[in-house]
Amino acid sequence: MTALHYTCPLCNLPLVGQEKLYRCENNHSFDRAKENYLNLLPVQFKHSKNPGDNKAMVNARRAFLEQGYYQPLVDKLVVLYHERTVLNASNTSVILDAGCGEGFYTHQHKSDVNTVYGVDIAKEAIKKAAKKYQQCHFSVATLSKLPFAEQQFSWIVSVYAPILEQEFTRVLSAGGYLLTVTPAKQHLMELKQYIYDDAQEHDEEKLPIEHLTLVHQENISYQMVLKTGQDTLNLLAMTPFAFKASNEVIEKLKLINNFTCQADFLIRIYQKEQ
Ligand SMILES: C[S@@+](CC[C@H](N)C(=O)[O-])C[C@H]1O[C@@H](n2cnc3c(N)ncnc32)[C@H](O)[C@@H]1O
Numbered sequence: 001m002t003a004l005h006y007t008c009p010l011c012n013l014p015l016v017g018q019e020k021l022y023r024c025e026n027n028h029s030f031d032r033a034k035e036n037y038l039n040l041l042p043v044q045f046k047h048s049k050n051p052g053d054n055k056a057m058v059n060a061r062r063a064f065l066e067q068g069y070y071q072p073l074v075d076k077l078v079v080l081y082h083e084r085t086v087l088n089a090s091n092t093s094v095i096l097d098a099g100c101g102e103g104f105y106t107h108q109h110k111s112d113v114n115t116v117y118g119v120d121i122a123k124e125a126i127k128k129a130a131k132k133y134q135q136c137h138f139s140v141a142t143l144s145k146l147p148f149a150e151q152q153f154s155w156i157v158s159v160y161a162p163i164l165e166q167e168f169t170r171v172l173s174a175g176g177y178l179l180t181v182t183p184a185k186q187h188l189m190e191l192k193q194y195i196y197d198d199a200q201e202h203d204e205e206k207l208p209i210e211h212l213t214l215v216h217q218e219n220i221s222y223q224m225v226l227k228t229g230q231d232t233l234n235l236l237a238m239t240p241f242a243f244k245a246s247n248e249v250i251e252k253l254k255l256i257n258n259f260t261c262q263a264d265f266l267i268r269i270y271q272k273e274q
């Protein structure tokens with residue numbers, strides 16, 4: 001398989017797919033793993049041995065998302081994408097899920113006429129994504145230096161992941177879109193109240209995005225009923241406040257069935273100049 005859109009993270013030349021590896025003209029080579037993902041994170045780009053989410057976090061995320069609690073969100077994302085899809089000269093659109101985790105959102109954007117890429121710095125997440133969702137192209141890479149040439153994507157989706165405006169703008173085509181999902185005010189409030197004495201609302205401040213134009217903004221809010229204590233613990237493991245939970249709180253949450261908790265998402269769509 002030749003991956004048309006990848007570039008070498010070391011010298012930026014196109015990467016050409018061979019049987020078990022990808023190579024640029026300068027002979028930098030990158031292995032294709034048996035799960036069919038590419039590792040494009042050279043060791044000198046890593047700030048730690050295993051950057052990004054660890055295996056336990058990835059497993060908790062997969063288990064939680066598979067229960068469908070965030071399906072209303074992804075359904076909305078896919079509708080917004082289809083409303084604005086512009087096909088390129090080859091009658092296709094190329095999209096990127098930036099910080100894709102284990103691929104839950106990535107694969108649901110796949111259609112008959114597009115090519116879908118997912119990038120994450122966490123190898124465990126990409127391994128799981130590539131194994132399950134073989135119709136998408138996954139790579140381990142950093143969002144701060146994406147392994148793609150300029151203007152490759154007409155759509156970038158970023159769900160609860162770091163937003164690197166300069167890099168995203170570089171790889172977006174003229175008129176292309178960046179969709180971001182961030183927590184809105186009441187997101188997981190009931191869960192937070194278990195952890196903090198004075199649980200605060202999320203800050204919805206507009207992100208400091210300077211070179212793209214905000215063209216759409218909306219909230220999605222609904223009550224989730226988390227069927228089992230394990231579902232709640234999986235959700236907790238996905239949050240930045242998981243490490244604040246005492247063993248006592250964890251034991252308590254484990255025993256609660258049908259825990260009601262607010263999902264509150266903020267969706268923003270930005271557009272690059274035509
Ligand atoms: C909160 S998770 C969201 C994952 C996925 N979008 C989802 O919602 O299921 C954030 C993801 O960003 C990834 N990440 C963090 N910093 C990154 C970076 N510099 N480059 C690529 N991925 C990064 C993490 O490994 C993690 O998978």
Ligand SMILES: [Zn+2]
Nearest residue numbers: 008011024028
């Ligand atoms: Zn190279």
